[in-house]
Amino acid sequence: MSLAKLKPLTLAAKSTLNHKPMSKTTINLSILETHLPKCQNLKQFNPILSQMILTGFIRDTYAASRILKFSTDSSFIHIDLSLRIFNLIEDANGFIWNTMMRAYIQRNCPQKALNLYKLMVDKNADPDNYTYPLLVQACAIRVSEFEGRQIHNHILKTGFDSDVYVQNTLINMYAVCENMSDARNLFDEIPVLNPVSWNSILAGYVRAGDAEKAKLIYDRMPERNTIASNSMIVLFGRTGCVTEACRLFNELPEKDMVSWSALISCYEQNEMYEEALALFLRMVANGVMVDEVVVVTVLSACARLSIVRTGKLIHGLVVKIGIEAYVNLQNAFIHMYSSCGEILAAQKLFNAAYHLDQISWNSMISGYLKCGLVQKARTLFDSMPEKDIVSWSAMISGYAQHDRFSETLALFQEMQLLGIRPDETTLVSVVSACTHLAALDLGQWIHAYIRKNGLKINVFLGTTLINMYMKCGCVENALEVFQGTAEKGVSTWNALILGLAMNGLVEKSLEMFSEMKKCGVAPNEITFIGVLGACRHMGLVDEGRRHFDSIVQEHKIEPNVKHYGCMVDLLGRAGMLKEAEELIESMPMTPDVATWGALLGACKKHGDHDMGERIGRKLIELDPDHDGFHVLLSNIYASKGNWDDVHEIREIMVQHGVVKMPGCSMIEANGIVHEFLAGDNKHPQIEEIEKKLDEMAKKLRMEGYAPDTNEVSFDIDEEEKETALFRHSEKLAIAFGLICTSPPTPIRIIKNLRICNDCHTAAKFISKAFSRDIVLRDRHRFHHFKQGSCSCKDYW
DNA sequence: TTAGGGTTAG
Known part of the structure; x- marks a missing residue:
């Protein structure tokens, strides 16, 4: 900013000072020293400054240093004004340079402090013993080892390396830059160690997570101090040693704000959110000062626990001690409120915020999304001044x-x-x-x-x-x-185990489960869904039972309703209907409809129409809106030729407004996803598809395929049934796949329901007759058809 | 003058 653009400084005559007005000509050191400390705003400060400039008193280096120092120490004076004062000083000494540098560092502008040093070198001004600690600190704040090393070289040239402050800041700088070997070399070279050097090197090891070296340093320290112990509490927190952290905290003769904060954050990092909150409340009750750092931590605990009450209490406290303006706190409050579902409170803060930073915007968007207000989130997203990757x-x-x-x-x-x-x-x-x-x-x-x-x-x-x-x-x-x-986490292994099982590679899936345990990864609830699912896909009843028992006995996990469902399905599919039903009766929780549904499916598969009818009737009572159960029951009646009951079920479906979900197959070709419904004739290439279906039918018959008309649950004649079968969505999709893709690319199809028996048989024949691999994913699993057989080995 | 605590947004 150039001087010309700024308002002229007010003269003393216009001053509104409430103490004795200053005469224009008499400004001197003693007046400066009596008036300056009383200034509380610019109106009081500016006249003094003007006087100094007008009278040339500013050329007095000592007087200049006093007014500059006062300006940098006063919160009502902007740093740009201090810089203008600094620029007025013709013969700046080391103290004046240092004051300006320190001001920049205190206002978190370390780069500007370093720029001043360049200017200082250009002007041949002499740095003193205060200059280098400031510069090294600036490099540490910037975490810039490169600049730090340059400053270090200057220090060696100027001979300030024997200064104890210089040594300590250098150790700290290298430690902050995670160069512990250089930090340690300096530390080892110091002839007489002082507490600050010990604390710096210790903090470095803690930051680097080197627990061993940190403990060694702490043990070797000639005298322990609170700062060192606080570092150790942090170390324990990061390494999951909560007990040690607590012990050290309790043994501290003098706990300061940081000690409390360190233990609170230790709890936080170890997911002990209740403890973090409790300790914070104790801290407040003990009258310990609270700052924005620790409040941010506990707000995160409130958010995790969804305890908005404590969050609000903290909000009150923060307002009371007047630290609510911190941007980080604003963000933490918006996050806390929206995490607790208090989206309106979050919105209010967001709207009232004087300065909105990126995190506020992003927190607000994610808050809306958490509450399901997708459109609101989108509107806010679209109106953001700047969008970042988050x-x-x-x-x-x-x-x-x-x-x-x-x-x-x-x-x-x-x-x-x-x-x-x-x-x-x-x-x-x-x-x-x-x-x-x-x-x-x-x-x-x-x-x-x-x-x-x-x-x-x-x-x-x-x-x-x-x-x-x-x-x-x-x-x-x-x-x-x-x-x-x-x-690799437990979820990585789970995806693998579930995926292999789904794709019919059951042995490999179970092998991977053993491998996972060998690698020391503890299985969780989901892992066992995969493992039991694998057994289910191949009818491995004994193995399934073993794994099921191990859930509690070996892994101390409580089996959930889904695990029971898997077992019922496994037993049912294997034809052990009685055992399956007994297992349902013995469940410690209420069986869900899926569990009963598995048993109903098994009844259909194994032709136990009596049990099927009983279970089916129960299920349509339990879940009158479920289309699948009605259809299954109706199919059971149809396969007995019991058309009256079929019609009754259809009637019930109409009454309840239950509509059978239509079978739908999707196939991706050249980047476009095509959907087919059963009997669909809406596809633009339907004529070509019809031709292909005829060709398929002919070829398949030659290979010995006979349509399985049991799958059609309508009271219609056999020929119509065959035609209906050949219009199943998966067959339409396969025909389309044969037209649109060429080998060796497999034809990939996804079906929303389970594949029917006839389509399964047909797909096997097609894979051989047309020499094409077909990969079909149905509601439950994959079928890889290759040269006339399927990966499921016909057990599905 | 130097050293210790933190989190928030996907």
């Missing part, structure tokens, strides 16, 4: 979390068009949307993007990619991702 990711993942997958991909495309680079987190949501939409092409493109741009496949991204490939039937690619993922 804003985009929040909105994209918001769509994905509310099952709006097309919008997820659309927004991702918009982001791409604007040239904004997605990161790992963004891609997790996008890949997940691809999985739901079966958009394998885009999914593969993203995987390539990740590799090309060197993005890290972390636990989340790895799990999502494995899941996507598995759900698209690309087992090889999924395995490749698994092998390439360095960071």
Whole structure:
């Protein structure tokens, strides 16, 4: 800022000083010293400054240093005014330079302090013993080892390296820059160590997470002090040693604000949110000062626990002690309120905020999304002055979390068009949307993007990619991702185990389960859904029972209703209907409809029409809106030729307004997803498809295929049944796949319901007659058809 | 003058 642009300084004559007005000509040191400390605003300060300038008193180096120091220490004086005063001083000494540098450092502008030093060197001004500690501190704040080393070289040249303050700040600077070896070398060279050097090196090791060296230093310290103990509490917190942290805290003879804060954050980091809150309340009750740092921590605990009451209490406290203006606190409050579902309170803060930073905007968007207010989030998103990667990711993942997958991909495309680079987190949501939409092409493109741009496949991204490939039937690619993922969490293993089982690779799935345990990864509830699912897909009853028992006995996990459902399905499919029903009776929780449904499916499969009828009747009572159960029951009646009952069930369905979900098959060709319903004739290429269906029918008959008309539950004649069968959605999709894709690409189809018996048989024949692999995902699992057989080995 | 505590947005 240039001087000319600023308002002229007010003269003393116009002064409104409430103490004795100053005469124009008499300003001298003693007047300066009596008047200056009494200044409380610019109106009182400016006349003194003007006088000094007018009288030339500013040329007195000592007087100049006094007024500059006063200006930098006063909160009502902007640093730009201090700089203007500084620039007026012709013969600045070391003290004056240091004062200006310190002012910049205190206002978090370390770069400007370093720039001043360059100017100082240009002007041949002499640094003193105060100058270098300030500069080294500036480098530490910037975490710039490069600049720090340059300053260090100057220190060696000027001989200030023997100054104890210089030594301590250098140790701290290297430690902050995570260069512990240089920090340690300096530390070892200091002839007489002082508490600050010990504390600095200790803090460095704690920051670096080197627990061993930190403990060694702490043990060797000649005298322990609160600062060192606080560092150790932090170390214990980070390494999960909560008990040690507590012990050290309790043994401290003098606890300061940081000691309390350190233990609170220790609780926070170890997910002991209740303890964090309790300790904070104790801290307040004990009259310990509270600052914005610790409040941010406890607000996060309130958010985690969804305790808005304590959050509000803290809000009151913060207002009372007058620290509510901190931007970080504002953000923490917006986050806390929206996490607790108090979106209006969050909104109020957001609207009232004097300065909105990026985090406030992003917190607000994610708050709306958490509450399901997707459109509100979008409106805010669109009105943001600046969107960063977090804003985009929040909105994209918001769509994905509310099952709006097309919008997820659309927004991702918009982001791409604007040239904004997605990161790992963004891609997790996008890949997940691809999985739901079966958009394998885009999914593969993203995987390539990740590799090309060197993005890290972390636990989340790895799990999502494995899941996507598995759900698209690309087992090889999924395995490749698994092998390439360095960071494997329990979810990574789960995706693998579930995916392999789903794709019919049951032995491999169970093998991976053993492998997982060998690697020391503890299985969770979801793992066992996968393991029991694997057994279920191959009818491994004994193995399934063993795993089921191990859930409680070995892994101390309480089996949930889904685990019971898996077991009922496993027993039922294997024909052990009685045992399955007994297991349902013995469940410690109320069985859900899915569990009964599994038993009903088993009755249908094994032709136990009596039990089927009993269970079916119960189920349509339990869940009168469920289409599948009505259809199953009706099919059971149909297979007995019991058309009266079939009609009764249809009648009930009409009465309840239950509509059978139509079978729908999706196939992706050249980046476009095509959908087919049973008997569909709306596709633009329907004529070609019809021709292909005829060709298929002919070829299949020659291969020995006979339609299985048991699948058609209508009271119609056999020929009509055959025609209806050949219009099943999966057959339409296969015909379309034969037209639109060429080998060796497999025909990939996704069906919303389970594949029917006849389509399963037909698909096997087609895979042989047309020499095409068909990968079909149904509601439950995958079928890989290849040269006349299916990966499910006909057990499904 | 130097040393210790933190989190919030996907």
